[in-house]
Amino acid sequence: MFRKFNTKEDIAGQTQxxxxxxxxxxxKILEQYPALEPHIEDLLPKKSPLFLVKCLDRVNIVSVNGRYLFFNSFDGPFFPTLHVLHKYPDIMPKVQVDRGAIKFVLKAADIMCPGVTSPGGRLPDENLPCDTIVAIQAEGKEHAVAVGMLKMSVNDIKTTNKGVGILNIHFLNDGLWKAIRAM
Incomplete structure (x- = not known):
């Protein structure tokens, strides 16, 4: 989604x-991420103005105090930026890819089922349904390297073990990551 995101060309405008x-x-954010309840005042203070940054391809970015925090597309679910996920790592389920998949994930590739079912990969114990937003960890790394959405349920990923299992939505060093770092 943000592979070639450029703040000068892709932002159509922003409104308070x-x-x-x-x-x-x-x-809506608290409904999706109930674990953020104790931290919501730090992220989205009631007294600070909230801006919606409108981007091309119908993507909206939630910005507070000049920081990009969440984004969504076509009024769909909100995804946290990796900066929010690194600060609050336990707000969503985690999936771990093996070492061989890391370089592909960082080049915007979707995550294949064998990348999370192999010995270095790890899936959550509970059966998460399709379209669940997950943090994508990398084997041997402390922080999440991407934010993704399950394309099939966890049980289907385990049993099928073939094809794309997780869509890669936002990853380290994509355009959104670089835009936030430049702020």
């Missing part, structure tokens, strides 16, 4: 949202 819209966004 009304307090009612800000409450709505905050509520």
């Amino acid at each position: 949202v009304k307090s009612s819209v800000q409450r709505s966004i905050r509520t």
Whole structure:
């Protein structure tokens, strides 16, 4: 999604949202990530203005105090940026890819089932349904390297062990990561 994202060319504009819209966004984010409840005031303070950065391809980025925190596409679910995920690593389920998959994940490739079912990979114990947002860890690394969405359930990934299992949405050194680092 953000492989070739460029802040000068891809941002169409930004608008400060009304307090009612800000409450709505905050509520949706808390519904998706209940573990953020104790930290929500740090991330999305009620008194600070919230901006929606409109990008091409119908992507919206939630920005507070000049920091990009969450994004969504076509009014779909909110995804945390990797900076938020690194600060609050336990807000979502984790999937681990083996060492062989790391270089492909960092080049925007979707995660294949064998990359998470091999000895270096790891899937959650519970059966997560399709379209669940997950943090993608790398074998031997401390922080998440990507944010993804399950294309099939965890049980299907384990049994099929073939094809694309997780869509790679946002990864280290993509355009959004670089835009945040430049801020």
